[in-house]
Amino acid sequence: MAETMRAARFHADSKKTVVEDVPIPEPGPGEVLVKVEYCGICHSDLSLINGTFPAMLPVVTQGHESSGTIAGLGAGVSGWAVGDRVIPSAGKACLRCRNCRRGDLTNCLNIQLMAFAYDGAWAEYTVAQAGGLTRIPDNVPFDQAAILADAVSTPYGAVVRTGEVRVGEVVGVWGVGGIGTHIVQLARLVGAVPILAFDINPVVLQRAIELGADYAFDSRDPDLRAKVAEATGGKMLDVAFDSAGLAVTFSQALDCLAVGGRLIVVGLSDQEALLGTTTAFGLSKKQVKGHLGYKNVDIETLAELLSRGRLDVSRSISEIVSLEDVLVGIEKLDKHEGDPIRILVRP
Structure with missing residues (x-):
């Protein structure tokens, strides 16, 4: 494996997203390295760029709706293997708050959001907590799987849980x-x-x-x-x-x-x-x-619905752009060009 990868990084000082070479991250204890297949472009990504959401880091890799295959395992990871098809959660527990200390990671009081508090998946590789992964059924394509981690799961949470x-x-x-x-x-x-x-x-x-x-x-x-x-x-x-x-x-x-x-x-x-x-x-x-977000189990439920033909999101994939052309996708979403539901980045 090479030592560096291409990633689309948001620079808070200039408010610009730049595709650049960065080191491939190393998974820590309880984490996995994921080779990204697809990652969606979401309006919350635009909100970081235009300043509606304040930047949490001076530089961060954007993208939080992703799918891919496990490329490496951190210490202590069990139940997963290199090559497994997965959807990373778009957030991870802080492991420090009152709920996390009690083992209630699902209800973390200080959830860390992917692509805001830590690096996301507009990149060739991303790191994710093993406990937040969802396995992709063999008959569910990677592109549709990627949008489950927000574009579909957030509406699911809104309809089923909050609403x-x-x-x-x-x-x-x-x-x-x-x-x-x-x-x-x-x-x-x-x-x-x-x-x-x-x-x-x-x-x-x-x-x-x-x-x-x-x-x-x-x-x-x-x-x-x-x-x-x-x-x-x-x-x-x-x-x-x-x-x-x-x-x-x-x-x-x-x-x-x-x-x-x-x-x-x-x-x-x-x-x-x-x-x-x-x-x-x-x-x-x-x-x-x-309403904001979803529970990790919601992604698993949606993947099962897709796998069994109860839900069809094939029309939700409006366009796919390369990582080098991520700025084109951002502009199209911002201007509603072609009335996209989701534009995906393929590294």
Whole structure:
């Protein structure tokens, strides 16, 4: 094995991502070295570049949605072998907080995020905790496996855990891009009906219908609330997902909830959202919950669903770029060129 590799590194001082040669990392105790097959480009990657997310390190390798094969084992690793097909978790436990000291690593109070607190996978190799790996079933391709580590698992966590969507509940999704598209698919999988999609892009709205939404509406429609009432037989929404994270989408989603409905905020931005008066909010019995991330077991569940044909994310792979062309992929996602769900980097 060579001593160096190519990696796309974000430099906080210049706010630029540069593909450069760096040493191949060594896995420490309990860690593995993974040869990266694919890694997604996510909006949170853009948020680091544009400053919405503050940099945690002066220089860091970006990319947190990856798949690959184990290329080396650190001390004390068991149950894994070189050549195993794996998905690294996009975060790792701090091993120092109260929960970690009790052995409750899943509920770490200071989770370290891949590509922010430590080097990610826009690189030929990455290091991951062995305890955070998910095995890829033989019939699941590497490209689809990669996006399970956030683009699909975060929506899964939003639908199943934070949103607690139940069979027969009415669901609305604001922003049906990379995250919202999968919320639609997963809400349908758990039995939500009907499912309403909201966006400003007619191409994206048509795609949402094809992937499982029952209705699709332009969110700029001045009669939007009346159309939601008509589509739901006057019930309005039991659960609304804001995957855009904008002040206007937050307000619309909250306004379209039924009494006692739940608004799950998945999208992130620097815009401020308002709940209205405390009297009106209290009388409505509505709930607003923020959502971030997933549990590692969610990736395993999704891999099983893919393997058994219960879930299809093949249309989610919009384009694949080389590591050397990662800046092209970043620009296309930032400008929504081609309305991508996920653009992948292949080192």
